[in-house]
């Protein structure tokens with residue numbers, strides 16, 4: 001029996017006014033995310049990856065098309081999903097604990113439940129010793145882990161990540177990818193991650209959505225039949241890397257469109 005997708009995006013188009021003229025950022029974008037799946041969205045700068053993610057998060061309203069999470073149309077921000085951005089966006093005047101607890105405030109739970117849940121997710125990302133630290137006292141990786149704890153603590157089925165490790169050095173980035181997979185395995189969330197990094201997409205995702213600009217559209221969806229844990233040194237990995245690099249390459253006509 002085919003189960004219904006957690007996220008369905010269909011025919012989504014979005015334009016922005018630029019100097020009084022509509023600029024088409026997305027045209028007729030469609031994709032589906034299954035439950036407990038990880039999808040990576042890759043594509044050249046400006047092809048509309050973040051705009052698509054913001055539409056799914058309810059932070060942007062598409063001009064046309066439909067977006068639904070668990071069958072419910074997305075109409076407001078934070079409905080059915082939580083977002084992790086490239087910059088952690090923690091509130092500087094709150095501690096790690098305060099930031100995570102604040103995200104839980106809209107949820108129907110007692111203060112004690114909120115504190116217990118926040119503590120659990122802070123521990124999950126390995127920051128228990130830093131729960132009372134302020135963002136300025138954390139390294140970039142720690143702050144990003146706090147942002148991930150804050151997103152996961154809300155316990156939505158869908159987590160949206162926009163270049164979550166983009167500002168981290170390559171060693172930390174690899175470690176964070178491992179940690180994300182551990183959390184994903186333990187918590188059965190579905191993840192849509194926007195990344196510039198082909199290796200990251202290949203390491204994390206079940207499927208890779210390749211977008212192209214002019215206007216932003218889905219060019220190809222690549223199923224990654226790679227067993228986990230994955231090694232970056234295998235023939236299959238490097239073949240897929242080559243395939244994605246070729247899929248990202250644009251014709252001159254697309255670049256100027």
Ligand SMILES: Nc1ncnc2c1ncn2[C@@H]1O[C@H](COP(=O)(O)OP(=O)(O)OP(=O)(O)O)[C@@H](O)[C@H]1O
Pocket residue numbers: 016017018023025043044045046047048049050051052216
């Ligand atoms: N609020 C806005 N107003 C005007 N133009 C916008 C706005 N948001 C996005 N755009 C334009 O829409 C296009 C797609 O932007 P978007 O940020 O979605 O691309 P992206 O693929 O995420 O790029 P990058 O990889 O560089 O982050 C870009 O040309 C951008 O300039």
